Amino acid sequence: MKHQRILDYVDAVARARSIRKAAEHLNVTASAVNRRIADLEEELGADLFERLPRGVRLTAAGEVFVNYLRKQGGEAERMKSQIEDLKGLRRGTVRIACSQALALDFLPRAIADFRKEHSKVEFDVKVVDHEYAMTALSAFEVDLVLVFRPPFLANFQPLMTLEQNLVAVVSKSHPLAKQPKVRLRDCAGYPVALAERSIGGRQLLEEAMSRTGLKFNIAAESNSFELLRGLVLHANLVSFQIAIGTMPEGNKLGLVAKEIDGRDVPPAKLVFGQLRERNLPVATAVFAEHINKRLKALIKPV
Numbered sequence: 001m002k003h004q005r006i007l008d009y010v011d012a013v014a015r016a017r018s019i020r021k022a023a024e025h026l027n028v029t030a031s032a033v034n035r036r037i038a039d040l041e042e043e044l045g046a047d048l049f050e051r052l053p054r055g056v057r058l059t060a061a062g063e064v065f066v067n068y069l070r071k072q073g074g075e076a077e078r079m080k081s082q083i084e085d086l087k088g089l090r091r092g093t094v095r096i097a098c099s100q101a102l103a104l105d106f107l108p109r110a111i112a113d114f115r116k117e118h119s120k121v122e123f124d125v126k127v128v129d130h131e132y133a134m135t136a137l138s139a140f141e142v143d144l145v146l147v148f149r150p151p152f153l154a155n156f157q158p159l160m161t162l163e164q165n166l167v168a169v170v171s172k173s174h175p176l177a178k179q180p181k182v183r184l185r186d187c188a189g190y191p192v193a194l195a196e197r198s199i200g201g202r203q204l205l206e207e208a209m210s211r212t213g214l215k216f217n218i219a220a221e222s223n224s225f226e227l228l229r230g231l232v233l234h235a236n237l238v239s240f241q242i243a244i245g246t247m248p249e250g251n252k253l254g255l256v257a258k259e260i261d262g263r264d265v266p267p268a269k270l271v272f273g274q275l276r277e278r279n280l281p282v283a284t285a286v287f288a289e290h291i292n293k294r295l296k297a298l299i300k301p302v
Contacts (some may be wrong), residue, residue: 006036007069010048013037014066018055026077028282039227044278054182070140071158080293092283096144097126097133099270100225101245106294114290121283129198129223137275143284146272148242149200157276160295163267164242166204167257169232177240177256184214185265193231193239198223200268201242208265244270244298 012022013033023030041047048062058066098107103125111123121189126136130147137145148164150156161277168187170176176186194216195202209215220231228239246257272291274280280288 001210007038007072009033010040010062011069013049013056013087014058014201015060017057037261050299054158063065067140072187073257074154076235080174091120091122092281092301093122093282094144094284094287095124096128096146096287097136097141098126098146099130099133099148099202099245101148101193101242101270102146103127104225104245106244110291110294114287118283120219130199140275143278143280143286144272144291146270147200148270149203150271150273155276156273158271158273159277161293162244162270162272162295163269163296164244165262165267166201166240166260167243167246168260168266169229169239169241169246170256170258171233171236172254172256174238174256176258179258181261183261184208184212185236185239187260188214188216190217190238191206191235193220193222193228193237194218194302195225195228195240196223201240204265204268205262212264217300242268242270280301 009022009026010024013019016022016025019034019037020030023033026033034113037048044065047059048065049056050059080260096107107125108164111125115121124142126133126142128136130150133142133145133147134150134153134156135143137156168176168182176182176189176190179186194205197203197206197207219235220228220232221235225245231237232239240260241257243257243259246255272288272295274288
């Protein structure tokens with residue numbers, strides 16, 4: 001613990017890729033940060049950073065050291081959480097990354113219900129695309145991820161998977177709103193608003209378009225699901241989302257989710273997980289169980 005300050009310096013410089021920017025973030029002088037890192041490098045007998053004309057870059061030794069200290073930082077948080085738990089405080093911070101589809105309804109409701117029993121637990125939620133989420137997990141920036149179609153990560157441990165269908169999202173006044181189920185060719189007859197290509201649902205749609213040769217009349221693209229919903233409501237466009245990310249039943253915004261025929265777009269997996277063999281802080285482990293139960297409740301009986 002007594003060396004934590006210098007470890008914070010190294011971590012800040014690694015993230016900022018600049019001693020000056022890290023010093024500004026830490027509210028200390030750049031010379032103090034540089035001096036402490038130089039002392040640490042001398043103690044280790046290896047350079048942690050390559051000094052460049054503009055900023056710094058981690059050396060191979062630096063990559064090993066930063067990965068170690070981030071892992072140890074996570075263990076320290078777990079230890080403090082356990083000590084506080086023994087005091088009956090139930091404190092701690094749950095760090096989770098999720099896809100945008102979970103940010104509207106599912107995760108806020110899960111957090112709200114969890115805090116009814118654990119009001120002293122705090123949440124650090126990153127709403128990002130699936131690739132960034134897995135990168136944040138491997139860098140120990142978060143402890144849990146809940147993402148659609150995550151990319152491969154060797155030491156990833158799924159805790160729960162849930163199949164999700166792609167749905168078309170339209171306003172109540174749209175012609176497609178009256179159909180019980182839609183085909184992609186039906187949607188192609190109207191202007192659409194699509195998520196950017198880094199989003200899992202968009203990638204699933206692109207694969208279907210590639211197979212069928214179907215083309216859409218794209219009126220708008222965005223990395224914001226909130227904006228896409230706004231375009232559905234105000235511009236009467238058609239958009240697409242996975243089922244868990246649509247508005248709950250009884251919403252007052254006037255949105256309608258229409259199931260897309262499985263012949264056009266097969267379901268894909270929503271995955272909840274952590275790093276393999278990672279000991280989670282107490283509050284995080286309890287919240288993980290909470291999410292598991294909520295996801296299991298969504299599984300439809302065969």
